[in-house]
Amino acid sequence: MNSAASTAIQAVKPAGALDVNRIRADFPILNLEINGRPLAYLDNAASSQMPKQVIDRLVRYQTSEHANIHRAVHALSEKATAEYEGARRKIRRFINAKEEREVVYTRGTTSSVNLVMQGYGRAFLSAGDEVIVSQLEHHSNIVPWQMLCEEKGAKLRVIPCNDAGELLLDDYAKIFNSCTKFVAIAHVSNALGTINPVKDMIATAHRHGVPVLVDGAQAVPHMKVDVQDLDCDFYAFSGHKMCGPTGIGILYGKAQLLEKMKPFEGGGDMILSVSFEKTTYNAIPHKFEAGTPPIAAAIGLGAAVEYLESVGLDRIAAHEHDLLTYATEAFTQLKGARIVGTARNKAAVLSFTLQGVHPHDVGTILNEDGVAVRTGHHCAQPVMQRFGIPATARASFYLYNTFAEVDVLVEGIRRVQKIFG
Amino acid sequence: MESNQLYQEVILDHNKKPRNWGKLADASHKAEGLNPLCGDHIWVSLKLDDERVENIAFEGEGCAICKASSSMMTTNVKGKTVVEAEQLVREFRDMATGKLDIGGAPNHLGRLTVFAGVRDLPSRVKCAILPWHTLHAALHSESVVSTEGDQDPVAAAS
Numbered sequence: 347m348n349s350a351a352s353t354a355i356q357a358v359k360p361a362g363a364l365d366v367n368r369i370r371a372d373f374p375i376l377n378l379e380i381n382g383r384p385l386a387y388l389d390n391a392a393s394s395q396m397p398k399q400v401i402d403r404l405v406r407y408q409t410s411e412h413a414n415i416h417r418a419v420h421a422l423s424e425k426a427t428a429e430y431e432g433a434r435r436k437i438r439r440f441i442n443a444k445e446e447r448e449v450v451y452t453r454g455t456t457s458s459v460n461l462v463m464q465g466y467g468r469a470f471l472s473a474g475d476e477v478i479v480s481q482l483e484h485h486s487n488i489v490p491w492q493m494l495c496e497e498k499g500a501k502l503r504v505i506p507c508n509d510a511g512e513l514l515l516d517d518y519a520k521i522f523n524s525c526t527k528f529v530a531i532a533h534v535s536n537a538l539g540t541i542n543p544v545k546d547m548i549a550t551a552h553r554h555g556v557p558v559l560v561d562g563a564q565a566v567p568h569m570k571v572d573v574q575d576l577d578c579d580f581y582a583f584s585g586h587k588m589c590g591p592t593g594i595g596i597l598y599g600k601a602q603l604l605e606k607m608k609p610f611e612g613g614g615d616m617i618l619s620v621s622f623e624k625t626t627y628n629a630i631p632h633k634f635e636a637g638t639p640p641i642a643a644a645i646g647l648g649a650a651v652e653y654l655e656s657v658g659l660d661r662i663a664a665h666e667h668d669l670l671t672y673a674t675e676a677f678t679q680l681k682g683a684r685i686v687g688t689a690r691n692k693a694a695v696l697s698f699t700l701q702g703v704h705p706h707d708v709g710t711i712l713n714e715d716g717v718a719v720r721t722g723h724h725c726a727q728p729v730m731q732r733f734g735i736p737a738t739a740r741a742s743f744y745l746y747n748t749f750a751e752v753d754v755l756v757e758g759i760r761r762v763q764k765i766f767g
Numbered sequence: 768m769e770s771n772q773l774y775q776e777v778i779l780d781h782n783k784k785p786r787n788w789g790k791l792a793d794a795s796h797k798a799e800g801l802n803p804l805c806g807d808h809i810w811v812s813l814k815l816d817d818e819r820v821e822n823i824a825f826e827g828e829g830c831a832i833c834k835a836s837s838s839m840m841t842t843n844v845k846g847k848t849v850v851e852a853e854q855l856v857r858e859f860r861d862m863a864t865g866k867l868d869i870g871g872a873p874n875h876l877g878r879l880t881v882f883a884g885v886r887d888l889p890s891r892v893k894c895a896i897l898p899w900h901t902l903h904a905a906l907h908s909e910s911v912v913s914t915e916g917d918q919d920p921v922a923a924a925s
Contacts, residue, residue: 704830706805710891711774722805736806736828765774766782766831 364657364665370746372397372653383716386751391536391564391695391742392720393586396650400589403649407642414638416615430641433648434631440651441581442572443598450604450631451644454595455563456486458582459530461597461634462559463490465607466580467528473499475527478551480505480513481732482535482542485725487561491530505531507732511538511687518547522554529558533565537726537740538687539670539695541565545576552577557603563587567744568666568693570659573598585643590650594643597634604630611636662745666694669743673752680759686738694743697724700759703766705739711765712739715758717751773884774831777839782831787824787841800827800901802893802914807833811901818849823902830894832885837898839879849906851875856899862886863895864921896920 370376375395378385387395407429413422415430431446438446452458467490471477477491481504488502495502503526505518529551533544548558557579565571567588573581580603585594599607609616609627613636618626627633654662673696677683682701700708709721720740723730730736741755791797794812801808809827813820823845825837840859844852858874861867865886867874885895893914900920904912912918 704833706830706891706894707774707832710888730806736808766779 362661364661364745366665366746366748369657370748372399373746374398374401376746380716380718381714383714383754386715386717386747386754388741388743388747388751388755389718389720390567390587390744390747391724391740393592394567394589394744395746396591397589397653399653400591400646400649404591404642404646407645411645412642415641416632426641429645429648430639433645433651436648436651437596440655441566441596441598442574444574445601447630448598448601448604450597450599450634451639452582452595452597452634453593453640454584454586455561455582456595458580458595458597459487459559459561460490461610462580462582462599462607463494464610465634466557466603467491467494468497469606469608471498471500471527474525475500476503476521476523476525477501478503478505478518478521478526478529478531478556480518480531480542481507481728482511482513482538482540483530483532483726483728484536484561484563485727487530487532487559488728491528500527501525504728507540510689511535511540511729512689512691513540513542513547515543515546515550519550522550522556526554526556529556530561531558532561532563533571534562534568534693534695535687535726535729536564536695537724537729537738538689538697539564539693539742540687540689541569541691541693543691544578548577548579564693564695567654568659569663579603585647585650588647588650589653590647591640591643593640594647596647599630601630604634607634609633609636613637615639657745665745666743666747669747669749669752670694670696672749673741673743673755676752676756680756680763682763683759686733686735695740696742697738697740699735699738700762700766703762705737707766708739708759708762711762712755712758715754715761717755717758719755773882773888775881777878777881778831778835781835781838785825785834785838787838787845789824789826791822791824794824796905796908798901798905798909799911800897800904800913801911802829802833802897804915805830805890805894807894807897809833809837809898809901811837811898811905813844813902813905815849820844820847820849820852825898825901829897830891832882832891832894833897836882836895839881840898840902843877843879844902852902853906855879856903859899860896860920863892892921 411425413426415427438449503521551558559580560578562583566583581598586592616636686697705721722737791812795815797812807829811825813823823841869880882895885891
């Protein structure tokens with residue numbers, strides 16, 4: 347693509363729009379060269395990069411604040427505890443949870459979903475019950491429910507989607523019956539980018555008295571999420587896709603549901619008292635945080651939240667939307683390229699196939715141009731089956747990506763097509 | 768690792784026009800090979816006559832590396848004894864995993880050394896090895912093999 351097009355897009359940007367060069371200066375890793383070419387990191391749906399504000403926060407914690415939390419009376423332990431709980435306050439505000447105790451630290455989205463499956467599903471579902479998931483789910487929001495269904499003799503029901511990758515809401519409404527006990531749906535599809543109308547879908551479920559878990563791993567990093575406005579019962583997301591560290595994630599849950607749930611893991615910190623006759627569990631959220639948690643990662647996630655707020659989620663979303671529009675336009679003009687997932691309401695994910703070229707070959711050749719994309723089934727094999735393909739290549743954008751990087755991607759694809767011509 | 772090293776003309780040609788494509792109706796041995804991480808999926812069928820590979824064919828879906836490796840495997844193995852074919856399976860696997868120095872150590876790989884470059888691309892090693900892994904399974908009368916789990920050929924080679 348020519349630079350005139352990107353200049354045109356930038357020229358019409360409103361005042362107060364995101365300054366991508368200033369943003370990029372915050373991310374040391376973006377200065378890397380891969381195979382002698384500047385890194386174009388377009389694999390943000392898998393994991394995002396970390397700004398120096400978060401890196402510095404981790405260093406500060408490790409060099410001057412670390413001790414175990416909720417344990418000792420000494421100064422460092424008090425400091426670490428205060429920072430760990432302080433991060434929880436920031437995260438509560440970020441997603442607008444009503445109370446801090448509704449914010450549970452986990453290892454990531456997968457462990458958040460599993461916590462609900464173990465703590466809620468195993469306690470409250472029984473033979474003949476039904477769990478609804480969608481065609482667009484990541485394996486981590488399918489497999490736990492399959493395991494539950496197998497154990498309980500319950501049934502998994504699937505919301506179908508159309509050829510654009512949009513869920514069929516009329517079909518969804520018809521799946522509900524007296525056996526429906528739980529709904530687990532993605533806010534944004536990781537494989538296609540579809541933004542599902544979860545607020546309406548939650549309202550539908552609630553009309554049937556059914557609680558809903560939303561997998562928000564691909565939503566929270568990119569758009570303003572308000573769990574009270576959505577009225578979701580559970581909401582799961584990961585730190586490492588939103589400029590934070592790996593190994594930390596969040597499960598938001600309505601307090602009355604979390605209180606009803608059984609703890610998933612037993613151990614230290616999740617108890618009030620232990621004797622061989624009886625153990626009394628701690629209050630939420632600590633009931634679900636057995637053992638020493640990833641303290642540094644939690645504090646790092648708090649710093650990531652502050653960073654994203656300082657940039658502004660609305661500006662991030664607007665910038666990503668411009669990148670997606672620009673890339674989609676370029677791909678539409680590429681002969682032999684097919685965009686998989688063309689929902690009207692779409693996040694900045696561009697999944698595609700090239701006629702006659704396997705996605706893995708695309709990924710290997712783009713890597714030589716310094717372009718990092720994901721290739722494969724994206725842990726969403728039912729999505730691939732729906733579209734009759736084994737795999738796609740996927741470019742996914744974030745706040746630090748540029749129009750010039752989209753140009754490099756498109757040039758790389760032309761080179762792939764030339765090699766396989 | 769540059770693509771002009773790995774995606775050489777011979778590999779692109781075998782990808783575009785795979786040799787010995789299909790299934791043998793009179794196969795004495797056959798196996799299905801799966802690479803679940805990237806979706807490569809092939810079937811290898813062969814006819815042994817007096818411990819010699821009289822005929823061999825393959826079909827399936829996969830990336831260029833997997834298809835070209837399959838195609839070149841069939842042309843290289845046809846006419847060889849089972850012992851010679853098994854030796855090629857070992858040498859190819861060792862080359863792809865970097866254990867065999869094709870410049871230094873004596874080997875029987877010939878043109879198959881165009882795949883040597885995959886050793887620098889860990890995520891692509893299994894694409895190249897899959898057909899050989901499947902051939903080995905067919906010769907041992909196993910019906911399905913995978914590149915993952917306890918059948919992982921790379922883990923077995925290390």
